[in-house]
Amino acid sequence: MEPLLIVDPSAQPLLSFQAKTTVNWLLTALKRAAIGSFVRLERIEISGYIDPEYADSDEIVITQWVALPAEDAMRYWGKLGGIVEAWISSLPEDLARIAHERIAIDLRWRD
Secondary structure, eight states, X not given: OOOEEEEOGGGGGGOOHHHHHHHHHHHHHHHHHHHHTTOOEEEEEEEEEEOTTXXXXXXXXXXXXXXXXXXXXXXXXXXXXXXXXXXXXXXXXXXHHHHHHHEEEEEEEOO
């Protein structure tokens, strides 16, 4: 079952063509990682964050909600870091830069 995908209006100004391409590829990688780890993604939300104290600090935040207890979610989170880094290293340089500098990933679970 495909997770619910929510794009918050705060993300819209940050989703240039290249950023949107990178996010779409990342969503595919995250979904594959979840399937490969037997983790059910309940929902994915894409939002924007702009730090008011720093002019160039805009980020696209991808939050995943997983159907796992906290301990299992943290174990999955640890595994996910390596998967995302490997994915980023496979990207063209311009998209890899976007992934490193402008995209943050968050994980939420239910207790």
